[in-house]
Amino acid sequence: MAQKKAPHLIIFGPPGAGKSTQAKLLVERWPIAAISTGKMLREEVARKTPLGEQVREALARGDLIDDEIMVSTISSWLENSPEDRGFLLDGFPRTVVQAERFAEILDELERPLSAILNLELSVSEAVYRLGGRRQCYGVGAEEIIHVNDESAVSRCLERGGLLVQRPDDLPNVIVKRLNVYEAETEQVLDYYAPRKLTHTINAGGSPDEVAQRIGRIVESTTSR
Numbered sequence: 001m002a003q004k005k006a007p008h009l010i011i012f013g014p015p016g017a018g019k020s021t022q023a024k025l026l027v028e029r030w031p032i033a034a035i036s037t038g039k040m041l042r043e044e045v046a047r048k049t050p051l052g053e054q055v056r057e058a059l060a061r062g063d064l065i066d067d068e069i070m071v072s073t074i075s076s077w078l079e080n081s082p083e084d085r086g087f088l089l090d091g092f093p094r095t096v097v098q099a100e101r102f103a104e105i106l107d108e109l110e111r112p113l114s115a116i117l118n119l120e121l122s123v124s125e126a127v128y129r130l131g132g133r134r135q136c137y138g139v140g141a142e143e144i145i146h147v148n149d150e151s152a153v154s155r156c157l158e159r160g161g162l163l164v165q166r167p168d169d170l171p172n173v174i175v176k177r178l179n180v181y182e183a184e185t186e187q188v189l190d191y192y193a194p195r196k197l198t199h200t201i202n203a204g205g206s207p208d209e210v211a212q213r214i215g216r217i218v219e220s221t222t223s224r
């Protein structure tokens with residue numbers, strides 16, 4: 001039987017497309033080393049580290065963080081991640097400059113990209129998801145729920161959890177983040193287009209439905 005290869009993946013798409021949810025489901029199924037740059041930055045802010053203090057305001061405004069910071073973060077993360085587990089990047093690269101620098105890093109490490117999983121979602125659905133997104137906080141593992149999901153809301157409250165909204169999920173910041181995506185991040189897809197690694201996936205429907213669509217692609221990537 002052909003040896004299965006650990007894939008080198010980017011999960012891509014607008015805010016609200018479900019990148020982090022899908023990344024989580026993917027690593028439950030395949031032992032891929034994964035990083036979410038947004039989550040990593042939010043944790044730095046919460047821990048009040050020098051990096052957290054440096055990015056706190058830009059993050060709350062929905063602005064992108066400096067390319068240099070992001071490139072060096074990913075570069076050191078990759079150097080420390082076990083090669084045999086492959087990688088899954090959620091939230092990086094987000095600008096063409098990041099994508100260019102990332103290509104140089106991967107060349108040096110001789111770890112070519114396997115696929116870009118491009119989640120596609122309408123603006124109205126993204127606004128609905130982000131506007132209603134809350135974290136059930138204070139009751140163990142982080143759980144993300146939607147305020148219109150009544151049973152999930154009561155489950156959280158009955159366990160003594162708090163429903164916390166991300167500062168960048170406030171209405172004016174949602175619009176800003178979607179605009180930033182359209183103005184800067186979408187161009188990353190154009191950058192990768194000639195390499196023919198991009199798989200566009202409908203991000204509508206339930207997380208499990210989207211996970212099945214993604215699973216089929218990852219399956220074909222790992223058996224190549």
Ligand code: AMP
Nearest residue numbers: 037038039059063064065070091092094
């Ligand atoms: P996310 O959780 O992926 O929606 O990211 C939340 C926020 O983190 C973004 O709005 C940016 O402020 C910041 N961020 C995450 N990844 C990057 C990146 N690769 N480049 C610049 N800013 C980033």
